[in-house]
Amino acid sequence: MTEQELLIDCLERLNRIKAAYMVTGSMASNYWGIPRSTHDLDFVLHLPPSSIPLLVSAFADSFFLQREAIESAYQSPHQFNVIDQRSALKIDFWLLHGDSFEKSMFDRRLRIVVFGVEAWIATPEDVILHKLYWNRLNPSDRQLADASGIVAVQQDKLDKHYLRTWASPLNVSTVLEHLLAGRIAPKST
DSSP states (O other): OOHHHHHHHHHHHHHHTTOEEEEEHHHHHHHHSOOOOOSEEEEEEEOOGGGHHHHHHHHTTTEEOOHHHHHHTTSTTOEEEEEETTTOOEEEEEEOOSOHHHHHHHHHOEEEEETTEEEEEOOHHHHHHHHHHHHHHSOOHHHHHHHHHHHHHHGGGSOHHHHHHHHHHHTOHHHHHHHHTTSSOOOOO
16 A cells, blocks of 8 residues: 555545544645655544544554554643554554644645545645744754745745744744745755
8 A cells, every 4th residue: 555545545534434634744745845755644633532432443444553542642742653554654643732833723724635535634834834843843854855845836825924923932933934035945856
């Protein structure tokens, strides 16, 4: 199973149970920017505890997941993993919690069609900010390359006011300005 096939499969499962989700991470940056290979999928879920059995049931046939891991994700770091048993690819699910930026990001998500399937995805601005935030916590050329790839593709369409509004509380203003000024270039393939 390829990453694309796994994404389609996960989207169909999430849509079937009417889960409140959004695609984030490298799949979102691939959609909005310059694609690169990735080995996992990232989703943010708004998952009330009463919906855990529905999620478990939706993924039980082809995935390794533990209900206990889902339940423990209601506390920091608000994340659990699911492994596709057909390909051994990993899916990271992050539970939406009280963080104001993540709530804003989730509220702004967009409904698109990707590979013929409806999907909810983080906006390009929010993916950039999220990548810069994660780069601040754990510096990585990959995070900066993803963010700069989105800027390169979406440059004229980006809401720069929104980017700058959130850059300060996320403590990424300087790197954002370097990115917008083209001082951080996307990786060439």
